[in-house]
Amino acid sequence: MNKRNGPPPRPARRAAASAAQAEEGAAAPLFDPVEREPAYIRVSSAIEQKILSRTLRDGDVLPSETELAQQFRVHRSTVREALRQLERAGLIQRPPGAKRMVVSRPQAAKVASGMRHALVLHDVTFVDVWEAMMVIEPEVAALAATRRTQADLDALLQVSEAFRASPKGDPRAVDLVASFFELLGAASRNQVLVLAKQSLAEALAPSLANMIDRVPQARQRISDAQRRIIAALKDKNPDEARKWMSKHVRDFRRGYELAGIPPDTPITMD
Amino acid sequence: MNKRNGPPPRPARRAAASAAQAEEGAAAPLFDPVEREPAYIRVSSAIEQKILSRTLRDGDVLPSETELAQQFRVHRSTVREALRQLERAGLIQRPPGAKRMVVSRPQAAKVASGMRHALVLHDVTFVDVWEAMMVIEPEVAALAATRRTQADLDALLQVSEAFRASPKGDPRAVDLVASFFELLGAASRNQVLVLAKQSLAEALAPSLANMIDRVPQARQRISDAQRRIIAALKDKNPDEARKWMSKHVRDFRRGYELAGIPPDTPITMD
DNA sequence: GTTGTCCTATTGTCCGACAATCCGACCGAG
DNA sequence: CTCGGTCGGATTGTCGGACAATAGGACAAC
Numbered sequence: 001m002n003k004r005n006g007p008p009p010r011p012a013r014r015a016a017a018s019a020a021q022a023e024e025g026a027a028a029p030l031f032d033p034v035e036r037e038p039a040y041i042r043v044s045s046a047i048e049q050k051i052l053s054r055t056l057r058d059g060d061v062l063p064s065e066t067e068l069a070q071q072f073r074v075h076r077s078t079v080r081e082a083l084r085q086l087e088r089a090g091l092i093q094r095p096p097g098a099k100r101m102v103v104s105r106p107q108a109a110k111v112a113s114g115m116r117h118a119l120v121l122h123d124v125t126f127v128d129v130w131e132a133m134m135v136i137e138p139e140v141a142a143l144a145a146t147r148r149t150q151a152d153l154d155a156l157l158q159v160s161e162a163f164r165a166s167p168k169g170d171p172r173a174v175d176l177v178a179s180f181f182e183l184l185g186a187a188s189r190n191q192v193l194v195l196a197k198q199s200l201a202e203a204l205a206p207s208l209a210n211m212i213d214r215v216p217q218a219r220q221r222i223s224d225a226q227r228r229i230i231a232a233l234k235d236k237n238p239d240e241a242r243k244w245m246s247k248h249v250r251d252f253r254r255g256y257e258l259a260g261i262p263p264d265t266p267i268t269m270d
Numbered sequence: 271m272n273k274r275n276g277p278p279p280r281p282a283r284r285a286a287a288s289a290a291q292a293e294e295g296a297a298a299p300l301f302d303p304v305e306r307e308p309a310y311i312r313v314s315s316a317i318e319q320k321i322l323s324r325t326l327r328d329g330d331v332l333p334s335e336t337e338l339a340q341q342f343r344v345h346r347s348t349v350r351e352a353l354r355q356l357e358r359a360g361l362i363q364r365p366p367g368a369k370r371m372v373v374s375r376p377q378a379a380k381v382a383s384g385m386r387h388a389l390v391l392h393d394v395t396f397v398d399v400w401e402a403m404m405v406i407e408p409e410v411a412a413l414a415a416t417r418r419t420q421a422d423l424d425a426l427l428q429v430s431e432a433f434r435a436s437p438k439g440d441p442r443a444v445d446l447v448a449s450f451f452e453l454l455g456a457a458s459r460n461q462v463l464v465l466a467k468q469s470l471a472e473a474l475a476p477s478l479a480n481m482i483d484r485v486p487q488a489r490q491r492i493s494d495a496q497r498r499i500i501a502a503l504k505d506k507n508p509d510e511a512r513k514w515m516s517k518h519v520r521d522f523r524r525g526y527e528l529a530g531i532p533p534d535t536p537i538t539m540d
Numbered sequence: 541g542t543t544g545t546c547c548t549a550t551t552g553t554c555c556g557a558c559a560a561t562c563c564g565a566c567c568g569a570g
Numbered sequence: 571c572t573c574g575g576t577c578g579g580a581t582t583g584t585c586g587g588a589c590a591a592t593a594g595g596a597c598a599a600c
Contacts, residue, residue, distance in 0.1 A: 080582095081354045085354050196406075
């Protein structure tokens with residue numbers, strides 16, 4: 001019973017046709033390419049669908065690989081290939097030091113890192129990211145101003161305080177700046193924007209470290225902006241929040257210019 | 271030579287410690303969890319890094335699985351698991367009907383679909399997505415107004431025309447609306463925003479179809495807004511573009527309300 | 541030039557195996 | 571009766587080896 005359901009046959013390629021339509025949305029394709037999904041994809045899709053439809057919920061443990069192999073009537077290796085895909089998609093993960101895989105919701109960090117790969121490989125530059133921040137961050141701040149809770153304020157204050165207190169060359173300073181943005185996102189109560197923001201922050205982080213160290217006045221300006229923004233949140237004043245966040249983000253660009261980093265520097269990994 | 275580099279040994283788990291710091295950023299960790307990366311992760315990371323560092327470029331064909339297995343000194347199955355991860359990440363793919371894998375840049379659609387999974391599983395609602403659109407789309411339109419080329423205008427006009435001409439129950443109408451947004455993104459010349467937009471559009475598409483069919487005046491209003499936006503782009507007038515896009519997006523929400531779709535409807539797949 | 545044939549490299553899938561480890565059950569000491 | 575060892579089964583990570591089906595090319599036949 002080997003080779004049970006190997007790749008289904010497929011007809012000869014439509015060489016001419018595909019060449020023609022390679023240019024611009026060409027004429028009638030007449031035939032669609034016959035679909036041939038390897039088993040590992042079908043297995044992965046099957047599980048994926050059960051997760052997306054909530055048949056498998058966040059926290060559920062998956063059956064063992066052997067069990068899955070039996071159910072799908074494929075070999076364990078095939079199941080494993082499928083699991084690796086779901087793992088990368090963030091749909092399943094292994095709690096540290098556990099054996100079985102559990103269903104999980106893709107964490108922001110995972111999604112952001114995927115986005116970041118894309119940005120890097122598409123030669124996105126600092127200005128591009130900065131522009132996106134200019135669009136998103138001020139509005140997030142405004143939303144946060146109307147929705148923040150006391151807990152949000154406390155957390156922001158704490159992080160801002162920690163940043164102010166951090167010694168000069170401390171590499172954690174960057175993390176604290178990132179945390180500030182992250183908390184602000186949380187206070188906006190909008191997961192979509194949080195997800196988008198996170199990618200930007202990640203993409204910027206490496207060069208931010210560089211910038212903070214090189215521009216002496218950067219720490220002071222960042223600190224001031226944070227204080228103003230927190231004040232605006234405290235007053236539930238979205239316009240103030242937006243205004244100061246705008247300034248804050250603009251400052252980043254100025255910082256980069258002062259640091260001698262050209263705006264069209266491509267984003268890098270680490 | 272079996273089990274050559276199986277999982278490295280690891281000390282007993284720090285049950286107490288991990289429980290303690292599970293709460294909030296607890297005290298000094300003193301010890302970091304010992305890292306144990308399975309071989310398939312290390313292989314995947316190794317290849318990933320070569321791609322991100324441009325040692326392997328877009329379009330390059332990867333060595334055969336057997337060859338990779340030999341180079342990494344692991345079994346072919348292990349290589350395959352690594353490849354499946356890279357495949358899902360969009361870093362490599364197989365051209366339809368080809369045998370070898372080629373390096374590729376993650377396409378917007380791939381990234382967006384990952385984002386969408388996250389949105390669905392985090393119970394993101396229509397308002398959340400709408401809010402994000404309200405933040406992003408008007409600014410994208412404004413950017414597009416200053417940067418659009420004649421080609422952009424032509425493409426937009428063509429899609430808008432096609433939408434106006436599409437028959438009443440045509441399911442392709444939704445795609446045309448999506449295309450309009452996509453082209454606008456392209457005209458903004460900012461990949462970052464394009465990537466973010468795409469996710470929103472995808473998340474909204476299913477229910478959009480629903481809405482267009484149920485609200486008679488929707489088509490007319492969409493068509494009008496598109497015309498106004500195109501006019502603003504033609505005049506290179508960012509303020510007009512922003513204004514009309516704002517209206518346009520606001521209209522979407524009104525449409526949903528008219529269609530009787532509650533704003534806190536969770537986003538779904540399909 | 542197109543079509544048919546043959547060969548080789550490579551993928552998709554499977555079988556079977558084993559060490560390391562996790563997990564829960566069991567058990568003796570305080 | 572709780573707490574810290576011990577033991578065996580279940581499960582993962584990895585490996586060696588195998589084979590059918592296909593992609594891609596070389597080459598002969600029409």
